[in-house]
Amino acid sequence: MTADVRTTHHGGPQALPPRTHRSRAPRRRGAFGVPLFLTAVSLAFLAPLLLAVYASLRPYEETAENGYFSWPDRLSFDYYNQAYTESGMGRYFTNTLLIAVPAVIVTLFLASFAAFAISRLRIRGGVILLMLFTAGNLLPPQVIVTPLYALFLKIPLPWWMSDSLTLYDSFWALIVVNIGFQMGFCVFVLSNFMRTLPREILEAAIVDGAGVWTQFWRITLPLCRPALAALATLEFTWIYNDFLWALIFISNPDKLPITSSLNNLRGQFFTDYNLLAAGSVLVALPTVLVFLLLQRHFIAGLTLGAGKG
Template sequence: MAAPPAAELGPDRPDGRPVRRTRPARLVLHAFLCVVALGWLAPVLLAVYASLRPYQETAKDGYFSLPRHLSLDYYRQAFTQSGMSRNFVNSMIIAVPGVVVTLLLASFVAFAVARVRVRGGLVLLIMFTAGNLLPPQVLVTPLYVMFNHIALPYELSDSQVLYDSYLGVIAVQVAFQLGFCVFVLTNFMRALPEEIVEAAIMDGAGVWTQYWRITLPLCRPALAALATLEFTWMYNDFLWALVLINDPEKLPVTSALNNLRGQFFTDYNLLAAGSVLVALPTVVIFFVLQRHFIAGLTLGSSKG
């Protein structure tokens, strides 16, 4: 390991070891990052703080006052009044298969472009990437009309069309997230050593073995990072469920927050408690996949 430059070393300690000086630029960078982090955390911390206080107290003293009463009662009310338990299940029915199918299809395309090097692979990659540039709101009306004309058996949809079914929302989520995942996985696979696949080919490995048993395990950091991002995006989506689902029993958990809003009055402390409950699964997913997520984001940031 190379020794730090002499300019960064201060006077020696009593035990003879040099003291590393902290450069002013690094102090400024750390201060800036702390300010940005606090800026992102401030709304979340304020929502948690408000959810623990009665609305009458914050209405009288303001949200930035010291609390007189703290309780978890709003969390119980939010969970029971909004019917959130059923909506949580609906979100999982949409998000979990959506993430799995998206990553599976994206890895197929990325492997074909980066490793098999199919003819026209670059054009295929550009097409998938360009799909991310299309605003989803432009397709709301065409998809609504089309989904009402696509028939499905009763086993897949009780409405017997793609509209008002979990399958329709999953299909839209996969379609809109596929391009981003293909772009990320393609660049990840291109960074993998060619010698690994060449050695497998010399041992008689076919295309499926190269993909499933060699390339895909090496892509675990990228897949974990994408799984975290995709689950967050699909779980938090409100637009497509609102447009493509009519049955209130099938709506995801993001729509449950609407049930906490009154016609003439809204208790924003209760709404804050509901928002915290809705955000919990994404926080859990991040902490479970944190190590792989960071490894996927930092790939290529250092050599050796």
């Protein structure tokens, strides 16, 4: 082991302490415990879905004889084709898109307006308005089912908007209800997100002569893209999976959303649960696809600002 020598500012040599090999830091306790715990929790959440996929690939006779946890004799995708054709899933999926896509777009557009006014314009009563939006999320939907049902029966619609004479039994009823119930959550999230944006950006835009619309549309809204993508993913999933409002406000079977198509796979005296599992997997695929497409923006919207004090 040799000592290094360096030259001081006086020109003379100066010995450095001998180099020693740095010992590796001891591994922290629980370094393997956290990944194992997270893996176990993930498997616990995925277990019902994995069991449904496994059951959908097996004939009902085989599982009825040997049980769902037995080793399969053969696997096939016959149930998926049968579930899609027998339930009329294509028509119901179109109905769901006609409900979910407008509801998500209008909800995010209106919520961004309200959030911008509350967080960036500092209007009078903005805090009270935000509290009202937040309090709306605490109201159980079942509380106002009867008043909404009576109200929708009285609100007329023009013939070009719906073939029904009133708001009841139309796609507009589900769109309006979902917008009303999802607005509070979106305003709360977007207003908090907009508060994290630097105010210097808007101040510079005001100096350059930008109006309120320019400040909102061309400056603030593009910066909120991660939050909007995260909210769009959540809102589409929630509206897509909704079953309560369709059951109450839709009486025409041809207008029901895709969650109602699973009822067509249930028989009056017998239900093939393997066929029902295949239908459930097909119904869940669009939400998984939406999440995969917006995964990067979704995670960015959830983690942005996590490191700020």
